[in-house]
Amino acid sequence: MQLPPGFKSKDRTKVCKLKKSLYGLRQAPRCWFSKLTTALIQFGFAQTYPDYSLFTYCKHNVRLHVLIYVDDLIIGGNDTTAIVKFKEYLHQCFRMKDLGPLKYFLWIEVARGLEGIFLSQRKYSLDIISECGFMGAKPTSVPIEQNHHLALAKSALMENPNRYRLLVGRLIYLTIIRPELCYCVHILAQFMQSPRQEHWDAALRVVHYMKGYLGQGLLYRSDSDLRLYAYCDSDWASCPLTR
Structure with a gap:
């Protein structure tokens, strides 16, 4: 350690005492x-x-x-x-x-091959499944029911809504690499303020789905033309809740 600038002392037996580390200072x-x-x-x-x-x-x-x-x-x-x-x-x-070369950054795994660069969040998904206690659970084929009525749920409110908020928050970060989860996570995020038991069950269903599809991710192909393609499936306001 070095004495701070401007401090002079003839007594060389004195030492500096570190009270806060660099990362502890605001x-x-x-x-x-x-x-x-x-x-x-x-x-x-x-x-x-x-x-x-x-x-x-x-x-x-x-x-x-x-x-x-x-x-x-x-x-x-x-x-x-x-x-x-x-x-x-x-x-x-x-x-x-x-x-x-980049291999792991902010829970995003990077793998390189002849086809291109593959991004996944396998470890991050396993952490979510482990925290929910579903390591031995059976996976589901779809993350959310087709004709769900989560917006009309009238079951009891959760006693500890922070569990729901924490899980949905982690699922939101997972949608960076898993676009197929965007719709169901978008639905679940609408009930963060007052989640009910049906919302919690729907969130756990997404975890069951992740159990069967851990290897999903994004592939940036080496022969890509670097163009962004978007597809729209218009249902002509067929949703009875939001139109």
Whole structure:
């Protein structure tokens, strides 16, 4: 440890006593992000305003992207030489470790192959199933009943609604990689304020469905044309509840 600036003492027998660690200070994350942002801007990156944790670098034909989560960074781009040069710059500014190709980040697993890059949340799904105690349960083929009436449920309110909110909150994060769960999670999220027993049973049904389809994910194919295709199935307001 070093004495703080401005403190002078002739007695060399004294030592510094650490009362709070760096991560314990309230302003520490803000100061770290400010320092890291300054370093990235000096290199030529621009901060994207829709997502302040995403920085982009565009010069000539070189494109680099840096995604930040606290002190973890994902670096991607179309020029390997530029990425190596940027990593060397980071090592000069900070003491960082290069963990190699991306494999796991924020409960998202990344696998690479000849077909492309596959993203999944298998471990995250297993954690949800384990917390619900359904490791030995039988899976279901669909996550929600076709003709459900959850909006008209009149069963008793849950004594501990935080259990429902926690489970639905974790399912919402799961929809990043599992788009087939978007509809059922969207329905369940409407009852976060006053969940009833029928809503809890419907949420557990989604967990049963996950038990049988742990390997679902998103595949970004290597031969993709990088276009976004959207499909719409209009039911002409056939829902009797929302129209």
